[in-house]
Amino acid sequence: MAASSTSTRPSRWLRVGIPALLVLVWLVVGSIGGPYFGKVDEVSTNDQSTFLPQSAASTQVNERLPDFLAGDSIPAVVVFSADQKLSDEQLAGLQTVADDIAQTPGVLDGISPPIVSDDGLAAQIFVPIDASGEVPEAVEAVRDVVASQAPSGVEGWVTGPAGFTADLVEGFLGIDGLLLGVALIAVFVILVIVYRSPLLPVLVLLTSVFALCVALLTVWWLAKAGIFVLNGQVQGILFILVIGAATDYALLFVARYREAVAEGQKRWPATVQAWRGAFEPILASGGTVIAGLLCLLLSDLASNRALGPIAAIGIAFAMLSALTFLPALLALFGRAAFWPFIPKHPAAVPSDDPNAPVSGLWPRVARFVTRRARPVWTISTVVLLVGAAGITQLKADGVPSSDLVLGYSQARDGQDVLAEHFPAGSGSPVYVVVSETDAAAAVTATSDAEGIDSVAIAAADSPTGQASVTVSQGALELAAVGPPGTPAPSATTVDGDVLLIATLADAADSAAADDAVVALRDTLDSDLGEGAALVGGQTAIDVDTNATSIRDRTVIIPVILAVVFVILMLLLRSILAPVLLIASTVISFGTAMGVSALVFNHVFDFPGADPAVPLYGFVFLVALGIDYNIFLMSRVREESLRHGTRAGIVRGLVSTGGVITSAGLVLAATFAALGVIPILFLAQLAFIVAFGVLLDTFVVRSLLVPALASDIGRAVWWPSKLWRAGPETKDAAPMTRAEYRRTLGA
Numbered sequence: 001m002a003a004s005s006t007s008t009r010p011s012r013w014l015r016v017g018i019p020a021l022l023v024l025v026w027l028v029v030g031s032i033g034g035p036y037f038g039k040v041d042e043v044s045t046n047d048q049s050t051f052l053p054q055s056a057a058s059t060q061v062n063e064r065l066p067d068f069l070a071g072d073s074i075p076a077v078v079v080f081s082a083d084q085k086l087s088d089e090q091l092a093g094l095q096t097v098a099d100d101i102a103q104t105p106g107v108l109d110g111i112s113p114p115i116v117s118d119d120g121l122a123a124q125i126f127v128p129i130d131a132s133g134e135v136p137e138a139v140e141a142v143r144d145v146v147a148s149q150a151p152s153g154v155e156g157w158v159t160g161p162a163g164f165t166a167d168l169v170e171g172f173l174g175i176d177g178l179l180l181g182v183a184l185i186a187v188f189v190i191l192v193i194v195y196r197s198p199l200l201p202v203l204v205l206l207t208s209v210f211a212l213c214v215a216l217l218t219v220w221w222l223a224k225a226g227i228f229v230l231n232g233q234v235q236g237i238l239f240i241l242v243i244g245a246a247t248d249y250a251l252l253f254v255a256r257y258r259e260a261v262a263e264g265q266k267r268w269p270a271t272v273q274a275w276r277g278a279f280e281p282i283l284a285s286g287g288t289v290i291a292g293l294l295c296l297l298l299s300d301l302a303s304n305r306a307l308g309p310i311a312a313i314g315i316a317f318a319m320l321s322a323l324t325f326l327p328a329l330l331a332l333f334g335r336a337a338f339w340p341f342i343p344k345h346p347a348a349v350p351s352d353d354p355n356a357p358v359s360g361l362w363p364r365v366a367r368f369v370t371r372r373a374r375p376v377w378t379i380s381t382v383v384l385l386v387g388a389a390g391i392t393q394l395k396a397d398g399v400p401s402s403d404l405v406l407g408y409s410q411a412r413d414g415q416d417v418l419a420e421h422f423p424a425g426s427g428s429p430v431y432v433v434v435s436e437t438d439a440a441a442a443v444t445a446t447s448d449a450e451g452i453d454s455v456a457i458a459a460a461d462s463p464t465g466q467a468s469v470t471v472s473q474g475a476l477e478l479a480a481v482g483p484p485g486t487p488a489p490s491a492t493t494v495d496g497d498v499l500l501i502a503t504l505a506d507a508a509d510s511a512a513a514d515d516a517v518v519a520l521r522d523t524l525d526s527d528l529g530e531g532a533a534l535v536g537g538q539t540a541i542d543v544d545t546n547a548t549s550i551r552d553r554t555v556i557i558p559v560i561l562a563v564v565f566v567i568l569m570l571l572l573r574s575i576l577a578p579v580l581l582i583a584s585t586v587i588s589f590g591t592a593m594g595v596s597a598l599v600f601n602h603v604f605d606f607p608g609a610d611p612a613v614p615l616y617g618f619v620f621l622v623a624l625g626i627d628y629n630i631f632l633m634s635r636v637r638e639e640s641l642r643h644g645t646r647a648g649i650v651r652g653l654v655s656t657g658g659v660i661t662s663a664g665l666v667l668a669a670t671f672a673a674l675g676v677i678p679i680l681f682l683a684q685l686a687f688i689v690a691f692g693v694l695l696d697t698f699v700v701r702s703l704l705v706p707a708l709a710s711d712i713g714r715a716v717w718w719p720s721k722l723w724r725a726g727p728e729t730k731d732a733a734p735m736t737r738a739e740y741r742r743t744l745g746a
Contacts, residue, residue: 291567367650419507589692
């Protein structure tokens with residue numbers, strides 16, 4: 001046998017050359033991808049309207065706005081306020097500010113003169129920003145003009161859709177440096193504590209970082225080609241997911257490699273043995289996550305559809321890196337990677353005798369779980385269900401766009417000032433595209449609608465591009481804009497349609513504004529016929545986005561469960577075990593969402609949550625939670641084939657306890673790093689996933705699943721051959737290696 005092994009062993013040149021070549025390939029490709037971290041903004045967008053399906057009314061209106069408004073623009077509102085009524089001198093100064101803003105790069109023609117509020121304490125200027133250009137830069141330039149040119153005693157803010165877009169983009173600015181730095185530092189600290197080695201954590205982090213570099217390179221070019229939409233939210237999730245997943249897979253490989261080194265294996269045999277042991281669970285785990293993520297392709301929102309393949313690409317490279325780059329590094333460094341605590345003795349294997357004494361944390365946990373199986377899983381389930389009850393407090397029906405950015409937001413402050421002196425919906429109007437023949441009826445219905453303050457119509461020959469409109473004897477009457485004697489403008493007609501511009505009485509991102517838009521759509525459909533008038537604008541975009549998000553989570557969540565269930569059946573060759581694993585993961589998800597709802601409402605005082613938050617939380621917690629169950633149960637099955645189910649549970653829990661706990665801590669830390677980005681959605685997702693992963697790590701995988709499997713016994717493998725192999729015996733003789741190999745197909 002030894003001679004045969006020696007004869008088939010690769011030559012020294014191959015044992016060094018193959019790993020060196022793999023490392024070189026990864027270094028070259030990763031070095032190419034590295035610079036793309038600073039180029040993501042070239043292919044990303046945070047325009048919410050681009051995420052909606054083409055069938056959405058707000059999308060159709062948004063596409064037609066340039067025809068009526070002479071350019072593709074996004075409105076900004078500059079609002080000024082003073083403690084006393086604005087003087088003639090101050091008003092003249094505001095006109096000078098308006099003239100200076102009109103000369104600012106990125107500002108289109110059609111800027112309005114200062115419009116004074118009824119109380120005389122404030123004025124507003126409507127500024128069209130070129131939506132095809134760099135909106136944040138244009139808004140920042142306008143803010144500079146306002147800050148430097150505002151008259152004495154007058155304070156100014158830039159708000160409106162363009163202002164909120166600029167603040168949102170600014171919130172994502174730390175995603176390349178701060179987010180990645182915090183995540184890597186957190187992972188490095190955990191790895192140093194776990195391995196007590198200066199070199200091994202570096203090798204593991206290199207595995208993660210180079211996986212991210214190659215994934216980002218691939219994603220950048222796909223986004224450049226217009227294959228999917230990339231935004232800051234998806235970018236942040238990609239970074240965290242790849243770092244966390246690649247590190248988890250690397251930890252699993254290192255655990256197998258450590259076992260081989262402790263058994264006295266040399267570098268090459270240890271690498272091969274570790275690769276064989278880690279390949280199936282890593283492939284199954286990554287495949288499950290990829291399958292779950294690809295279910296997002298069923299989404300009607302482009303941002304969700306993009307996250308699926310983008311994150312799946314990241315997971316694929318995380319697996320590839322953990323199965324090629326890391327093995328190559330360890331094959332070159334050998335046992336020196338563990339210095340100064342090089343493993344020299346195999347880990348103690350627990351006895352199959354349930355009465356034999358044990359030592360060590362995980363042997364004690366395994367003994368406790370199997371001896372007290374029913375009380376352990378019963379109490380664990382009750383505790384999880386109690387936590388899940390909090391899900392009834394989750395407010396995931398959308399949040400105002402003014403609350404998307406945590407911390408300071410000039411646009412939000414400006415919106416508050418605007419609401420004090422003007423109709424709160426100023427600057428974010430509702431647009432109605434309707435045929436010229438139905439225009440009079442549409443104006444009447446819109447003017448009478450609750451929540452609408454005033455109605456205007458697009459008019460190209462008006463100085464402001466629009467004019468107030470009323471209906472007299474069934475015909476439209478447009479008000480003249482200018483000094484007495486100025487002729488009334490004509491409505492702009494495009495393909496037989498006109499554009500109505502309605503100002504909301506409430507803030508455009510408020511629940512009242514949402515209700516007003518929904519009611520207006522119902523009224524227009526009732527009066528003019530369904531689909532005769534299309535209602536758009538920022539509020540309509542929010543309404544359509546929330547409705548689409550709710551539809552997505554209703555459709556996608558059951559599909560993910562079905563896909564994961566099928567994968568688990570194929571992996572474990574059982575029906576009952578996958579049912580138990582899915583059920584435990586769903587309960588864990590419910591607990592994570594329930595606890596998160598209570599924390600969001602009563603600790604962080606968040607205003608609510610986006611409807612997509614539960615969907616994203618479900619995708620990551622189910623896919624990643626199943627990860628740890630796969631790591632555990634694949635090892636349990638391997639041990640059960642040789643030692644019986646209950647002894648296999650003990651051995652599997654002891655073998656995987658340390659590595660899964662480390663992996664859980666790493667993944668929780670990486671997702672928690674999302675909290676450094678001051679965006680509400682990411683902060684909520686950070687808490688949900690980090691808490692849920694810790695729950696899966698320390699409760700579901702350590703207690704609930706092994707206790708439940710132990711209580712059920714061999715029947716957990718029903719209907720596989722392992723279930724039919726005979727009665728469970730505590731003193732069954734271990735299988736020989738040949739017998740074990742023959743049963744691998746069971």
